[in-house]
Amino acid sequence: MILLFDLDGTVLTFDGNAPGPGRTSMGRASVALFGVDHTAGIRFAGGTDHGIARAVLERAGLPFEPANVDRFLDAYVEELARVLENRAYRPVGDVASAVSACAARGACVGLATGNLRRGAQLKLASAGLEGVFDLDRGGYGCDHELRAEVVRAGIRRCGGGADVIVIGDTRQDVEAARAVSARCVGVAVNQASRDELAAAGADAIVDACDDTLVEAIFTLR
Template sequence: MLVVFFDIDGTLLTTGGAGGTAMRRALTRQFGVEHPADVPFSGRTDRGIGAAFFAAHGIEDTDTHWQLFRRAYVEELKRQLPHHQGSVLPGIPALVSRLRRQSNVAIGLLTGNVRSGAELKLDYYGLGGHFAFGGFGDVHHHRDRVAHDALAEAKQRTNGSLTRAVVIGDTPLDVSCARAVGADVIAVATGIHSRDELAASQPDLLLDDLSDLSRVWEFLTRAAPARPEAGGRRL
């Protein structure tokens, strides 16, 4: 069984900035921060972004603060999605529907989004219901830990029949989290990172977008690339 994990922002869809706006408004609403700092979002987990905001504004990084922030963020996200011009990214509907038709392929999420935020975004853009499992950004500060969760769940769901995992994402952190769990990785330049930036992280396949279904399919169905530098790492 092949498992394909999709990142959300910059890979499946773009919210046109709704996510970032919702984060900043949640910080203002819950903690009175008038001008939220410019913390990096790309490839980060929501928990990690929360921690970065807390650090930037002298807010103690406690579970209580995180839960307040998370709840306010999800409420704001729901409000912001219709006020931003986002879209499903090229090739996604065809790729997802092709993968769903394959009995030997399972598709999941590997995202820094909190689970409820992921569901809101996917439902809003008509992609809800395709991804039965995955790893989310509710708990872990770092994406590699999310990848471990996602892979563990995939192994459980596929009853030990998992032979290969492929991560599809738009940031160097997607590539590194795939490596952390021995997965192959397709990097796609539909987010904020250029082809050159993504190439430096050495994905197995680098694409401008996912609109060339046959090219993606050829990669997914061929034997896993040999990477001796990985030290014989196995799923």
């Protein structure tokens, strides 16, 4: 069994007013490179960093090609490291215990996140979750701009297999799971997220990455 965790809104989140560290950093990168915050109005939740880069580059009138994508996302990662010095993420529940409980029951635990691998690493460290996930077992926003492909990359890096559960907080996580014939357990930190996951047809929905999540995963079987 392969378990692929989304990060933002699922494993970690931020306190205080939006925008959080991720969106703040994307906006600053856009201002630094283009003089304008081209991220305004873009939905980040459920997206991928390459997908966000495509939207920003389009607004900046630049082609979606590797040199432009890298330039923007390199600037973003630099900003993210800076922003996280003053504002931290926090785990959504007792993530470390939930992950080790899943691993102890024989699951291969990995990631399927729209973050770049480097961004994922920075966010996990900020939330105090460094070492909880093996980053080599992950699909990332630098693998592909489509979330289903990110999930496929995660499955591949977990050694492949047919029994896959995606754990996420948005309809995009549910849809990506469906696209690869996987199931999806939703983690809803608020009612809006719960409603979205229910409408998308998540197989189960819990409030946090804690023992209720472990229970939901292993009763799906």
